[in-house]
Amino acid sequence: MAELALENITYVYGERTPFEIKALDDVSLTVREGSVTGIIGHTGSGKSTLVQLLNGLERPTSGRVLLDGKDIWEKPKEIKKIRFRVGLVMQYPEYQLFEETIRADIAFGPKNMGLSEEEINHRVKEATEFVGLDPILLDKSPFDLSGGQKRRAAIAGVMAMRPEILVLDEPAAGLDPRGRDIILKGIRDYGKKTGSTVIIVSHSMEDMATYCDDIIVMSHGKVYLSGTRDEVFAHAGKLTEVGLDVPQITRLALLLEERGIPLPHGIYTVDAALDALRSLFR
Amino acid sequence: MKNIALGQYYPAESPIHRLDARMKVILAILYIVCTFLCKNVLCFAALACSSILLILISRIPLRTVLRAIRPIIFIMLFTAVINLFFTKGEVLLFSWWKLQIYREGIYSAVFMVVRIIVLILGTSLFLTYTTTPIALTDAIESLLSPLRIFHAPIHEFAMMMTIALRFIPTLSEETSKIMNAQKARGVDFSEGGLIRRAKSLVPILIPLFVSSFRRADELATAMECRCYRGGKGRTKMTIPRLHVRDFVALFLMVAFGAGIVLLNRYGYGYTM
Secondary structure (H helix, E strand, O other), X not given: OOOEEEEEEEEEEXXXXXXXXXXXXXXXXXXXXXXXXXXXOOOOOOHHHHHHHHOOOOOOOEEEEEEOOEEOOOOHHHHHHHHHHEEEEOOOHHHHOOOOOHHHHHHHHHHHOOOOHHHHHHHHHHHHHHHOOOHHHHHOOHHHOOHHHHHHHHHHHHHOOOOOEEEEXXXXXXXXXXXXXXXXXXXXXHHHHHOOEEEEEEOOHHHHHHHOOEEEEEEOOEEEEEEEHHHHHOOHHHHHHOOOOOOHHHHHXXXXXXXXXXXXXXXXXXXXXXXXXXXXXX | OOOOOOOOOOOOOOHHHHOOHHHHHHHHHHHHHHHHHOOOHHHHHHHHHHHHHHHHHHOOXXXXXXXXXXXXXXXXXXXXXXXXXXXXXXXEEEXXXXXXXXXXXXXXXXXXXHHHHHHHHHHHHHHHOOOOHHHHHHHHHHHHHHHHHXXXXXXXXXXXXXXXXXXXHHHHHHHHHHHHHHHHOOOOOOOOOHHHHHHOOHXXXXXXXXXXXXXXXXXXXXXXXXXXXXXXXXXXXXXXXXXXXXXXXXXXXXXXXXXXXXXXXXOOOOOO
16 A cells, blocks of 8 residues: 655646746645545646646656655656556546447556456456446447446546556546446445545535545645545635535534534534434434 | 647737738738749848848747748758759869769759748748738638639638637647546557557547547537528628738738849849
């Protein structure tokens, strides 16, 4: 297992041109080993840039990305190895499917790793289970699948490489509520079962509250807040300052509390709220 | 792949920028004709001076202008060498084995290089650097419109060009996204021999084709939803008008061409 940390990362687009933009400004953070960490922030807060630094797709303008305490850019020629250890699922990954069958596409990553046929088959099967994809679909062409199924296949393609750190940029964007839940639950399962660290980028507070242990809030290229879920959501006021909010159900619980109804802290899901309210009426 | 400038349009306030795009197309063509009218030293000197003058008027930094020449340096050198060694003349300056350099060869090599530089500078200064791609397609549509009599699909052609230009940045962004996604799955584009590299393009090209077709389909639907029915009866949001300055520019260009023709008569030395 591996620990991931960023140290004084700054990233500038189009340096020394009229279009210069500072996407990340002196970002330092540590991702807890084996946790599910959410990175949240508005469009343009630098979160998508951040994830591309984690597996060495982009090189920081200054600062270091540390994997197990070692700079990933120490040997630039071996950056490919880093990409197998830190798996990245980009936004709308279904557009990257290209093989004739879903099975071949999921196997593409493991094949590039040079694994044996047997191991590849095993991993494809395992990844398919994680994302909840029907095995019948494995021999179909990507074009015969629905949007949600394609998304799951694409995520499985990265999971099959069994990365120690799995990074996903908006894995549930544009899906219906059921599809969102299946995918996010599958991702969390992957992290818990393999002991890998999972990093999810999103702008949905609801998803973050339900599936993440730790949360990092980004704003204007800087880390605005970070900590465990409870720590971050305790700062409801600070979140609204940057145009974010605690989940609606948490807000409701807080409002009820203000009106003198004694609810426990840390209610992030409708189910939790239901339990708390039920116990009050008992 | 970030921030690639579409074309080379350089935004600035200059008399050339202000000219009507249609007039600039005509001026560029006339200027090309001028470069081919040149026959002797005087003419080429005048031509070079006119190019320098154009750069100054256009207010585009010299470095940006020179960037236009960089891609053709090889062709330039090649032409120069061919002309240098293969032009036969009267005064032999240098001879070694089968290689012979005549004075005329030197002249003709220099002339060709000046001609190529001026050709590129002229077209870039009148067209790509000072005219936005959209204005340029509009101008081409308008200049070709007489061909409608022969049922040539001018409007459709212009619309295709506009759409193509519009999608260059989109597709380049898409390409870099897909490349990153496949790199994350372990594709290495800089590794292995030719065949392996070509093979590593497959995971890029297929998704790119698929998404291009999807985009084309979506765009066509969106255009139909907005009742696009081709060029017939379509009006323009900005109607270009020719101003006095456009005619002044045309006059100057014609005068320059006439000057070149006159200089051809009074030339001395080597004549092409």
